[in-house]
Amino acid sequence: MRDLTIILSGDSVAPGEAYLSDTPVLQSHAGTQPITLLPRGNWLRYTWYDFPALLEGGMDRLVDYALHRFAEVKGRGTLAMDRLILAAHSGGGMPAIDVIAGARRPPDELYVFDGLYGRDPATGDPMRGLETIDRWLAERLAREPDRQGALRVIYIEQQTGPFSRKIGELTCRHLADVEPALAEVLGRRYRVEVSRVQHSQIARRCLPELLTRPDMEFDWSR
Secondary structure, three states: OEEEEEEEEOEEEEOOEEEOOOOOOOOOOOOOOOEEEOOOOEEEEOOEEEOHHHOOOHHHHHHHHHHHHHHHHOOOOOOOEEEEEEEEEHHHHHHHHHHHHOOOOOOOEEEEEOOOOOOOHHHOOOOOOHHHHHHHHHHHHOOOOOOOOEEEEEEOHHHHHHHHHHHHHHHHHHHOOOOHHHHHHHOOOEEEEEOOOOHHHHHHHHHHHHHHOOOOOOOOOO
């Protein structure tokens, strides 16, 4: 079984194209390199992107296709997935919430790096999507500690503070309903915190460490 990581990036070099530059070699906490997918997204305007192919079950179809192709290349009949990890940077953050909303199998681990800008006010409620995270957190924490997961949000206040802090409030509320000793353990894997590095460096700095240890305490001095 292999972990599978999907990275949604809001970096772009031209309108209509999103990518993650200088992607590091990743290794999961299972001790193997995860299968890593970088779907292409669309720049809409300002900080807003979308990944329409991943909506309404599109992430499930992408995962099935990736496992099939990887097994085919390796000359194996089938390949099973262990953990599904969804990571999002910058303009990929809000689309990640939309992807989760329509997924048959939601991620075990969700990492968002300064990407929760909120919705375009021209399209409705800037905080739309909190209900998706609320529901995902409830379902995810119900599987703890037998099936471990994580939610780590690292943000810069001036850019993604309001939505990120709301996620932090949801997380604290859910953890308050958990037995105290377990809540202390879970609080290291489910949390929201302020970045000590600039926007462009957060994913590059944090994702490799989180994939090896979801409860990682970052040494921001390095």
